[in-house]
Amino acid sequence: MANFARTDRVGQQMQREIAQLVRLEINDPRVKLVTITGVEVAGDYSHAKIFFTRLDGKQAEAQEGLDRAAGFLRSRLARSIKLRIMPQLHFVFDSSVERGSHLSQLIDKAVASDFNLDDNT
Template sequence: MANFARTDRVGQQIQREIAELVRLELNDPRVRLVTITGVEVAGDYSHAKIFFTRLDGKNEEAQQGLDRAAGFLRSQLARSIKLRIMPQLHFVYDASVERGSHLSQLI
């Protein structure tokens, strides 16, 4: 059970670091308005799903920009987070914010 708590902590650390790197290090205009909303790390630390949203709705553009920067982001993470295996980064659009906004409008 402690393994799950550790993967959660690693996911939170990856989320903080990725958000900072996207904000400060990436010059790609496709990722300027991206918000990192969550990270799920596999139990063996081989993969991490990074959930994002973009305020202006250009999600496909943001997906392409983040996928293109995944190698750079992974190498920067390896410098700041000491793990035996740095997970492969997989970016996934988080539609929960959009669904929540839609539900709020219905009420």
């Protein structure tokens, strides 16, 4: 049986709640294509890093929209998640999805070039 820290469970719950709030309740067009990829909560629950990605490359625009909505999101989270201290929300762009996509394209190119070399011999 896996032994998860309470901060991990709180982070997972926050991720689900924030993703739903962003999708359903924030009308800012800068935030519409945002995907919440993870949440790291500090051990004392004072701060939470919310990792997000946006595949259309407008991460600075999304960052501004999320930073502007942070107070609203924090107040809505306080209603749905019962914690003594609701963490301050800090949004961080998660470039791992883009990096993974780029590496996948490089691998596909390498495999295609190997295939073309095999066909020529």
